[in-house]
Amino acid sequence: MQINYKLQDRFDFVLFFSGIALIIFGLAAIYSSTVNHPTASGNFQRQILFAAASVVILFVAYALPAQTFKMFTLPTYGLSLFFLVAVLLVGKTVYGAKSWFGIGGFGFQPSEFAKFATILMLANWLTYKNRDINNFIDLTIALAIGFIPILLILLEPDMGTAIVFSIVVLALVFWSGINLFGIFVVLSPAVVVFASLFGVYPFIAVLLLIIAALLFFRKDLFNSITVFVINLSAGFFFDYLFKILKPHQQKRIESFLDPSADPLGSGYNALQAKVAIGSGGLFGKGFLEGSQTQLRFIPQQWTDFIYCVIGEEFGFIGSIVVVILFMIIFLRLLDIATKAKDKFSSLVIVGFLAMLFSHFAINVGMNLGITPVVGLPLPFLSYGGSSLLVNMLMLGVVLNIYKNRKLHT
Numbered sequence: 001m002q003i004n005y006k007l008q009d010r011f012d013f014v015l016f017f018s019g020i021a022l023i024i025f026g027l028a029a030i031y032s033s034t035v036n037h038p039t040a041s042g043n044f045q046r047q048i049l050f051a052a053a054s055v056v057i058l059f060v061a062y063a064l065p066a067q068t069f070k071m072f073t074l075p076t077y078g079l080s081l082f083f084l085v086a087v088l089l090v091g092k093t094v095y096g097a098k099s100w101f102g103i104g105g106f107g108f109q110p111s112e113f114a115k116f117a118t119i120l121m122l123a124n125w126l127t128y129k130n131r132d133i134n135n136f137i138d139l140t141i142a143l144a145i146g147f148i149p150i151l152l153i154l155l156e157p158d159m160g161t162a163i164v165f166s167i168v169v170l171a172l173v174f175w176s177g178i179n180l181f182g183i184f185v186v187l188s189p190a191v192v193v194f195a196s197l198f199g200v201y202p203f204i205a206v207l208l209l210i211i212a213a214l215l216f217f218r219k220d221l222f223n224s225i226t227v228f229v230i231n232l233s234a235g236f237f238f239d240y241l242f243k244i245l246k247p248h249q250q251k252r253i254e255s256f257l258d259p260s261a262d263p264l265g266s267g268y269n270a271l272q273a274k275v276a277i278g279s280g281g282l283f284g285k286g287f288l289e290g291s292q293t294q295l296r297f298i299p300q301q302w303t304d305f306i307y308c309v310i311g312e313e314f315g316f317i318g319s320i321v322v323v324i325l326f327m328i329i330f331l332r333l334l335d336i337a338t339k340a341k342d343k344f345s346s347l348v349i350v351g352f353l354a355m356l357f358s359h360f361a362i363n364v365g366m367n368l369g370i371t372p373v374v375g376l377p378l379p380f381l382s383y384g385g386s387s388l389l390v391n392m393l394m395l396g397v398v399l400n401i402y403k404n405r406k407l408h409t
Contacts, residue, residue, distance in 0.1 A: 109384070111156075125141065143173070195235075277367060284318055323364075333353040
């Protein structure tokens with residue numbers, strides 16, 4: 001009993017087995033969605049290889065010395081930027097985005113590795129020599145660390161991954177103890193961009209609210225004008241960005257506002273996913289018995305729309321089990337981050353939590369038709385080696401922090 005207690009004290013079995021259970025769910029759904037597909041039948045075998053490799057990577061990360069990740073933060077971040085630039089030059093275009101390196105029958109997506117590297121870099125910067133996140137220069141540099149990869153990813157263009165990066169940066173800045181005005185400065189451009197989705201009048205209304213907020217904070221004229229110009233620029237930048245997006249990406253955003261406007265085009269996947277989930281009922285149609293899945297109503301269902309496979313074949317019960325497993329992971333990450341005795345470890349875990357949660361919320365929202373279809377995989381479940389390997393690497397880092405949590409003072 002004493003040996004078991006010591007093992008539990010050094011290894012979070014709940015976190016580990018929740019991740020493994022999600023991988024098993026994903027493998028079942030990938031097999032079901034590809035078994036009768038003429039060109040994707042080998043995806044299941046490849047995903048098994050990715051799953052095995054990801055478990056090995058997790059245990060390697062778990063076994064490394066406690067300071068390893070902090071020591072290699074800068075080279076890791078630099079290497080991730082190199083890959084993001086290189087993929088723009090020699091990368092492979094997949095689904096309209098130049099975001100992949102093709103390696104034989106496999107692919108590598110640099111943006112997945114960049115998520116891991118950016119979280120480490122931001123956590124290191126925010127804890128180096130007691131940075132003050134409410135200092136304008138420190139805040140600006142922190143945002144720059146996060147937004148350099150975002151700009152490179154937007155050039156691919158990959159809007160979904162850029163959104164995830166933005167959420168991660170905001171979460172880390174918030175966890176660092178930013179004050180109310182700082183939160184306003186960081187969040188207001190995102191509100192402006194969202195309002196501009198709905199036209200000129202909502203855009204103008206939000207700008208007026210920002211002016212009112214600046215009067216409330218009573219900052220000096222220079223700071224107030226700077227913040228207003230940043231928000232105004234955000235609206236125009238989004239308009240420019242929208243125009244340079246690929247036509248199918250523009251239609252995805254438009255279909256989010258009205259999916260029924262193009263039911264056979266940009267809104268097709270979202271509508272069919274809702275049909276699949278709804279038809280599953282309480283207990284589902286049974287493994288390999290889903291009509292939407294087996295008749296291939298949704299293209300590439302084993303990637304972004306893997307959740308509707310589970311909804312159709314395993315029903316509401318299966319869907320809820322997946323959600324519960326994710327909630328367990330999120331709560332464990334939050335608990336470990338809250339109890340971590342050094343700020344770097346706490347920030348790293350919060351970054352991982354923000355990344356996983358944003359993927360989960362947006363992907364499940366895509367399947368339910370409540371968020372735009374932006375091409376984001378569901379962590380641990382969707383087909384793809386880069387995503388699974390990085391997600392398990394992150395869990396390995398968290399388990400490493402959990403193991404060494406009593407070493408910090």
